[in-house]
Amino acid sequence: MDSSKELIKATNLLLEISSLLMVSGANTIRVNLSINRFALGLNFKTSCFISHKSIVMTLYEEDSTQSCTRVKNIPPHAINFSIISAISKASWEAATENWTLEQISNEIKKITSQKKYSxxxxxxxxxxxxxxxxxxxxxxxxxxxxxxxxxxxxxxxxxxxxxxxxxxxxxxxxxxxxxxxxxxxxxxxxxxxxxxxxxxxxxxxxxxxxxxxxxxxxxxxxxxxxxxxxxxxxxxxxxxxxxxxxxxxxxxxxx
Structure with missing residues (x-):
């Protein structure tokens, strides 16, 4: 995959994860720590501005001039501690095992598809x-x-x-x-x-x-x-x- 396309795809995915964490009720430091761990596993660095309604994220390679900045509005909050816990656990595994972008994406899909209480x-x-x-x-x-x-x-x-x-x-x-x-x-x-x-x-x-x-x-x-x-x-x-x-x-x- 072309490096610029991979950077864009990674930024969109991490932005989606950070939005999901905020919606589920995570505090700001938890969002930043989880996103940084995912980025570490992908050999990227992140810089985020997180507000209650939107997130601005820049993803870049430390030894490169390439970077990608994206903005995402945060939907209405729906507290779900199970999602926060699962994403946090996945972020540690992604950082230690150097997960690929596809592995992270599949894990997030699995987490979001978990059955909710009736x-x-x-x-x-x-x-x-x-x-x-x-x-x-x-x-x-x-x-x-x-x-x-x-x-x-x-x-x-x-x-x-x-x-x-x-x-x-x-x-x-x-x-x-x-x-x-x-x-x-x-x-x-x-x-x-x-x-x-x-x-x-x-x-x-x-x-x-x-x-x-x-x-x-x-x-x-x-x-x-x-x-x-x-x-x-x-x-x-x-x-x-x-x-x-x-x-x-x-x-x-x-x-």
Missing amino acids: TLLVLVAVSLAGAGFCNIFRGDYLNMLVAFISTLVGLIVFQLTHRQNFNVYIRIFLGSLIASFIAGLGVVYHIGINPQTALATSILYLVPGVALINSFTDLLDNNIINGMVRFTTGFMTVLAMALGLFITMLIFQLN
Whole structure:
């Protein structure tokens, strides 16, 4: 293969991998480390500018004047730690075993084609987690049932609005409002010993843990722009959650 064509093909592939990592919820340092390992296996050097919405990547050979620069927009994020872990593992193998471009491409295709959890399983698992949190905060079985149902319905609304391409903060607000409204009925009708625990835990499935943790790690690594963007995203998410809960408390006049 002509060296310039190989350089272009390698740049496009590494750009795709870095975008996939960002979409899946990797922090900036993880993206850079993984891409550098892949490039090392191909005997290239990389220079990347990674933002929350786009990636600018330059790939070059150290002993050559040839280089290739590409820009890619990052699609909406969909957290998937399995993909991050698999790509990280593949990057180590690519660096130590000097994988070819074709081997890397085939491995990435294999990773992206992995079977995902079914929607029903996700709904049940997240709802059980909500009920579990309610139990941790001393809710009884009735409170746990209310937390389970409110989380389940809220998450269904969140997923349906996602399919209708609603704004992400509108989706979070509606998910919080519906979940807290159902849990609020438990408080009004005094269902269980501590109905307020079901209300407090019904919206925990919306907590932006990944965004806030990544913002902290990015700031520590001096990726200031990404750190601030992710912190702002997390803050806006918490604000949308709080607004939904506040309206429910206003409707039922809860303290």
